[in-house]
Amino acid sequence: MTKKMSYSDAINDAIRLAMHKDENVVLIGEDVAGGAEVDHLQDKGAWGGVFGVTKGMVEEFGRNRVFDTPIAEAGYMGAAVSAAATGLRPISELMFNDFIGSCLDEVMNQAAKFRYMFGGKARVPLTIRTIDGAGFNAAAQHSQSLYALFTHIPGLKVAVPSTPYDMKGLLLSAIFDDDPVIVFEDKTLYGKKGEVDEGFYTIPLGKAEIKRIGKDLTIIGIGKQVHTALKAADRLAEKGFEAEVIDPRTLSPLDEETMIHSVKKTGRLIIVDEAYPRCSAATDIAAIVGEKAFDYLDTPIKRVTAPHSPVPFSPSLEKLYLPSPEKIIEAFSEMVGEKVFTAV
Amino acid sequence: MTKKMSYSDAINDAIRLAMHKDENVVLIGEDVAGGAEVDHLQDKGAWGGVFGVTKGMVEEFGRNRVFDTPIAEAGYMGAAVSAAATGLRPISELMFNDFIGSCLDEVMNQAAKFRYMFGGKARVPLTIRTIDGAGFNAAAQHSQSLYALFTHIPGLKVAVPSTPYDMKGLLLSAIFDDDPVIVFEDKTLYGKKGEVDEGFYTIPLGKAEIKRIGKDLTIIGIGKQVHTALKAADRLAEKGFEAEVIDPRTLSPLDEETMIHSVKKTGRLIIVDEAYPRCSAATDIAAIVGEKAFDYLDTPIKRVTAPHSPVPFSPSLEKLYLPSPEKIIEAFSEMVGEKVFTAV
Amino acid sequence: MPAETKKSSRMMTKEKAKWIYKKMQEIRQFENAVHDIFAKGEIPGFVHLYAGEEAVAVGVCAHLTDQDSITSTHRGHGHCIAKGCDIDGMMAEIFGRATGLCKGKGGSMHIADVSKGMLGANGIVGAGFPLAIGAGMTAKVKKTDHVAVSFFGDGASNHGTFHEAINMAAIWKLPVIFVCENNGFGEASTFEYASACEHVSDFAKAYRIVGENVDGRDLVAVFEAAGRAVERARRGEGPTILECVTYRNYGHFEGDTQTYKTKEVQEQALKEDDAILRFQNYALENQLLTKEELNKVNDDVKAEIDHAIAFSKDSPFPDASQLTKDVYVSY
């Protein structure tokens, strides 16, 4: 049985199912309920997170499992790490991924390294939910897509779901995974709807999905850029080029095989990533595929990314900042040595 | 006039020259002097930093320019950022780069973004000195090489000097640069000696150096791995292969031209980087060179890096963890399709 | 107001009262206008309004010159205005236009004017504390008598940077004033819930510095306490925590329906407790300003804000060349 629901509802659904399934699952974060200790909100939340994603959890699970925290990211993230190490299965929300500057240590040096440093004698079943993405005019400190920083760090797993279906399945995998996983929620996708299976299901971490089949070009999209890639593919199809669009779904672990297999078929690769261009997921995938599919590549791998610049506030600039179908088509034109479309 | 001095002395020399040249240059960090307010140490320091690198600064410049800070990285790093924005030219020491988890926000969201967010109406002439590198048996939280995280972030510049000469010139450039620059000091290089020009000189940020000329292979080494690359090159030379060894010296900005030029000549590239392998400087350079020198590459670009794992403590494992001349030669053997050396 | 007037005197002169009232009106009318325009969908991004808290920014900045620094928050419009930022430039910035104070690149959460000592609104809660310390260090190293003020919310006081910064200010006797705008809420969480302390200023005692807690909607109380703190700072006597209990008229951000407040509390706040109303009464009672003068200020400010809006709407958006400009000074 499937049901049409938004990306945001898919998250809500996954969390609710997880909390029903395992009483050790707890929610931790700033205003994940909201209104703690306000008389008329004791048994209900005020917000359910800044975008309302966790609405209803207090009503269903009570405040002993839904913790509104003070504005103390290092404090509550570190707490979540050891809550995980001592028997809970926390979902800790970092409201915007841009706030990682306040709690990177807890993620990088504690959560990610406990197991290794302790010789395999600890496990940290922690899920971090966080919001990324530009396109909301939220400016330089609320629009970053920082998944590359986390992908760099061994001991963490990194998911970047692009659809409601993937979100639910990946988030449930993350929650019940015994390692720390960070799941990125693109803020501009919250309202996006799609078919989602009802009930409990998981999508394995480390398994890419081919979102569109094609033979002339492979486009790998990260997170919401999967949709930009799909739009570009549609327009390329009008001109007779069939692009294969791959969504890696998790950046760590990375499903190299699916990507390499596709490139071996198409001989061309464009990676679309709205994050900063240096030491990024885009360069990472380009390096890996560039090495392992070397003999099959007809043209250099192209990356369509943000420029090496903070995210601008003004809508006029932010639009230029982000990848677009036009930029992808432009890159493809360069690859095939002709103007496939006149640039729009 | 040149003089033989250690990497550590070259740093000391650069800082002393800078503080003489400009009274706005101040030193900030934990125990950069040591012994503040201890009676018998008022006019001298106890430590001069945990490795003695800033020894003598208090004696020469007094405690109004050499600030021993509390253990509060976010506090003093943020202070350094706005001290820079309000008229000083601070050198802020992050004792180990691993501690960035406590102050990433100050670096990523404040120092790096002020100028852009404020429409070009601020400048942040801040230098961050920090220690990286494995090989000291300092374990997972004191051995990382995290320059990729900083290279990812627009608005920062990143230097990774490999010799005393480069260190002095790059550090002086960093200090007098009007943008925030982070300079990585590899802890295992502190004792390494080399010829250094006396007096004031700078090396431009963004200019690689060819440390050895060759025609059969390009090896790019990051930081101390330049030396591993040079050792491998020597051994390859014994077998008749001439490797060109390039030290990018700064990762941001990156001197693409020198690297690409070399690869166009040699047709082969190995990147040696002791940092984590994903979303790294190694994948970054591989992606860039792989795109721009595509038609000149005879074989896939190889990366010799750490495994995707935290740094182990035990000497037996740490040795295996790091790149080595053997691993480089092994990679080259694979490239040329023969066992050039029997693996050692 | 000339720098020396601000600096030399803690007296509430007529001139000062007029400046204060004007700034309070500018903030209130600016924020009310932004509220309305935002509701029409003409302003992009997140907006956090300062209306209701005017007495804090204005009461403190009345003692500061352009050489003194302030650090601000996500709720920064009031601090900007009180510190003398250009109102056309501010409004245009919020509209994302090329004529904005930051060329449209920063927006509401990042308005700044370093030349006025306004070191930026800040999207990161807790980021302002250490930044204030840096400005204080510059003053110390350069041996000036400039001070730095860190404005922050009650919620922000739970962030570790608050303590790291106070401690540094205290051990180095830096000229920094920590001004807490305790509006009872951090987003949708009450101060009573999120903070274990009774008053934010209670920490002063442990740090062995001065702490004061005042009614933050009483301009005069803020003005006087801030005057004392600034004087101490200029004299080299170190930092102060000044907690001002206040109220935000609008939601946490525009769009917030404030279900966590009761109707009664909301109504009460907008009536007799209102900071502007109270300062009007004070100014009239003490013959600092006449009714006519107040009305004239109101009208002048209305014209100013109307002008800012028209100016903003008429201004172009930044062009493509701006996208990768200002990332670095050097290239």
Added chain:
Amino acid sequence: MPAETKKSSRMMTKEKAKWIYKKMQEIRQFENAVHDIFAKGEIPGFVHLYAGEEAVAVGVCAHLTDQDSITSTHRGHGHCIAKGCDIDGMMAEIFGRATGLCKGKGGSMHIADVSKGMLGANGIVGAGFPLAIGAGMTAKVKKTDHVAVSFFGDGASNHGTFHEAINMAAIWKLPVIFVCENNGFGEASTFEYASACEHVSDFAKAYRIVGENVDGRDLVAVFEAAGRAVERARRGEGPTILECVTYRNYGHFEGDTQTYKTKEVQEQALKEDDAILRFQNYALENQLLTKEELNKVNDDVKAEIDHAIAFSKDSPFPDASQLTKDVYVSY
């Protein structure tokens, strides 16, 4: 010592005194041995020794069971021993051997044994505070009476995480005890210089929790204060800050020449103020232990430590297969 004995009683019984004395000796002799071996170059990496501070770890852990958690610091050997970690495994870990508690992957700064409630030494100053909160949350959610102790230094108290954690513990009334080991120094900086407060425990007042400051070389004082704090925590009465004023016998790390301490201070500390000496006297005076018993413990411990050293030296280094093992549970 059986869990129930520890938990049910704050009485200094003969049995408890013996356990305490043994643990103190284990720590002292362990650290002295590590000091000597390090000087010979047989131990890799950074080592920070706990000798001199035994009364704190032991006086506190005397009240804890394996179900209670502790978080530790870079100076963690003492906490490990007091919390019941295996001494052979600890020594082998410091030697980097495969038989180490962490298979040689962690080393001195990362010794841990989660099964004993020892959540790890930690190379990051300030990291332990939030971790203790997490263990406290687990207790709260699961409604057990387990407590969590965060050991930390005076220097660490200037890190923002200290305050973030106390505040969370206080608002949620978590069973967490913050035990400050105030040895007067953070590296080469004095507490008096680096911290504005007079006592670290002074913060308790602002957070409206209990704070105590005791002589940290007086085992009995620590034991009693910790007993009260642990009881309050188990009863659901929330956190405590317990500051123990103590002294580290060796340098900050092995190799530190301690130019920042005067000779006199150093000598005095090693004589009459010494924690072990004082507890010996107390135990004898109160007829808890006889001279013979003390001597026997000393000898037993010596044999134990000798065994640990021999065991470590005989143990193999981890092999290549371990390099990329334990990065993840799942793959």
